[in-house]
Amino acid sequence: MDVIADLEERAKRVNEAIASYLESGENQKLLLAVQHYPSAGGKRLRPVLAEVVAQAVGGAGEKAVPFGAAIEIIHNFTLVHDDVMDNDSMRRGRPSVHVLFDVPTAIIAGDALFARAFETLSDVDVPPQSTRRLLKLTAHAVWLIAEGQQEDMDFERIPPTELAIGDYERMIWKKTAVLFECAAEGGAIIAGGTEEQIDAMRDYARSLGIGFQIYDDVLALLGDKNTTGKPVGNDIRNGKRTLIVLHALQNLAADDPRRTALLTALGNANATPEQIDAAIQALQDCGSIDYALEVARQHAAQGKKHLEVLKPSPERDFLAAIIDYAVNRKS
Amino acid sequence: MDVIADLEERAKRVNEAIASYLESGENQKLLLAVQHYPSAGGKRLRPVLAEVVAQAVGGAGEKAVPFGAAIEIIHNFTLVHDDVMDNDSMRRGRPSVHVLFDVPTAIIAGDALFARAFETLSDVDVPPQSTRRLLKLTAHAVWLIAEGQQEDMDFERIPPTELAIGDYERMIWKKTAVLFECAAEGGAIIAGGTEEQIDAMRDYARSLGIGFQIYDDVLALLGDKNTTGKPVGNDIRNGKRTLIVLHALQNLAADDPRRTALLTALGNANATPEQIDAAIQALQDCGSIDYALEVARQHAAQGKKHLEVLKPSPERDFLAAIIDYAVNRKS
DSSP states (O other): OOHHHHHHHHHHHHHHHHHHHTSOOSOHHHHHHHHTTGGGOOOOHHHHHHHHHHHHHTSOGGGGHHHHHHHHHHHHHHHHHHHHHHTOOEETTEEOHHHHSOHHHHHHHHHHHHHHHHHHHTTOOSOHHHHHHHHHHHHHHHHHHHHHHHHHHHHTTSOGGGOOHHHHHHHHIIIIIHHHHHHHHHHHHHTTOOHHHHHHHHHHHHHHHHHHHHHHHHHHHHSOHHHHSSOTTHHHHTTOOOHHHHHHHHHSOTTOHHHHHHHHHTTOTTOOHHHHHHHHHHHHHTTHHHHHHHHHHHHHHHHHHGGGGSOOOHHHHHHHHHHHHHTTOOO | OOHHHHHHHHHHHHHHHHHHHTSOOSOHHHHHHHHTTGGGOOOOHHHHHHHHHHHHHTSOGGGGHHHHHHHHHHHHHHHHHHHHHHTOOEETTEEOHHHHSOHHHHHHHHHHHHHHHHHHHTTOOSOHHHHHHHHHHHHHHHHHHHHHHHHHHHHHTSOGGGOOHHHHHHHHIIIIIHHHHHHHHHHHHHTTOOHHHHHHHHHHHHHHHHHHHHHHHHHHHHSOHHHHSSOTTHHHHTTOOOHHHHHHHHHSOTTOHHHHHHHHHTTOTTOOHHHHHHHHHHHHHTTHHHHHHHHHHHHHHHHHHGGGGSOOOHHHHHHHHHHHHHTTOOO
16 A cells, blocks of 8 residues: 555545635735645645544545544644744745744734634534534644643753653643544544544544654654755754653763763754754664654554454555554655 | 623623633643733623623523633633734733743643633533534634734734725724624524524624724723723834824824824834824824714714614613723723
């Protein structure tokens, strides 16, 4: 199975839906700012997840399309605001919204995407009582994402040696996995799945999301700027406490020069490219990148077990393939 | 009728609801940031409007309390983000969220308030199909508020002589009146009102909101900092194109020294207190403040006519009193 081609094919319907949900509005500048990230593509993992889970559980996938679009619009809202907060100037190989426009417009564009996502949610064709459930699920997910982003920033100010790996895992669960969970759980609800299926799809998506984020942290160090669309080493410069960094600091002795190389660059806005490279090299040498890859792949293996609740189908196979892809991709 | 005492009395239930909806979360800093404006009070006009409209239409007002709380939480989310964008350092006599914490925390706190508002919406005890209607209504209102805020900022960069009074009215409709409309329309929906009643309550609230905002612009020039909680003259310094300013520029001749006084201070971040005072004096002398007061009071009179669709009740009287209060208050 060519998972990327399959993902692209499955994303077509949701891409059309996203474009149509974001085309109406009176303020041209705001509309352009709102459309800037969604129109630049992206893997569409979350909406495709909602759609495929709905199919795999036994409902019609198209009923999950507006919901998936809402989830992807929420994802894009968080990217717009995160880029302002992290002062990231590039996204998907293009200037960030606040760079192309300005910070106030980026704040409003994020808010507008958020609003449009919830308006889209009212369009989902489900029994009325399910609308309430989807609303609660999705709104609570956004609250948790906000907590995750706050923790991610708070962590940057805590000495990395004082953070436990559990703190990091809880943070990335909130910041990344919760929206995957919401997509999958929502897809199962829309398909009229049993509570057992709904729970299993959420648990599958949790593993997918955590594995995805841990692997993303690896890509941010080793990936190619041209394929990831983001400058390599930004996480080091911003002082992100990733699993990789926490593992290295737990394992490198106080007098190890690799520890010094890492701490010299970590959170140092003025670190030179050479210092960034030395820090990445240190993380590679001490096995922390391999460790993170291993953990990401353990999550993928665990996630696949939750798929056993589903009947065999091409969609179940796709869900298994997508979790492998999440922890082996190039960008 | 002592409308302020009545408003305070009616706000008690919603205040408890707002506090309880905002008390849970894992990140203490984020919770404090989230609670900062809601806990500082405010008139609670919007949630009380939802509650009283529900009563006046004939339903139990308490069913509208979670909805009113959601609307007030949305209002507070917009205040948090607006203060970041407008760089306003004070709100309700206290430091703004981004001053007390920092800009990223304020952006996240706004997002978190937004999320919690929609979670609260899922708690509203209405027939399931009404949940969907309330969701669409409220989410679309937030989109329009975002457009209104964008236009407000865009207008600051347009020569004030190029803006029509209609542009200003459309902007404040979006920025302010739409949330009043949403509160009243939602209250009528929750009470099971007829479509005629629902429409009338929305139209009443539109007049209330527009009158409220025009009067607010007057207060921002003439009000006492101690009662409004905001520094007087900020709107001049920020270059806000209010009805007052637009009227003055349409009526002051090119060689009128009052025109010069106004244009010297308008949008001038470095304007001295004396220059600000001179601009306000010019607006007063040329009758533009009186004009705005007159327009605000016309909206109030128009709004009251829409109440005729309701049976006589203390709640209908309160709705009439509140619209008079909106255009005659001290803060």
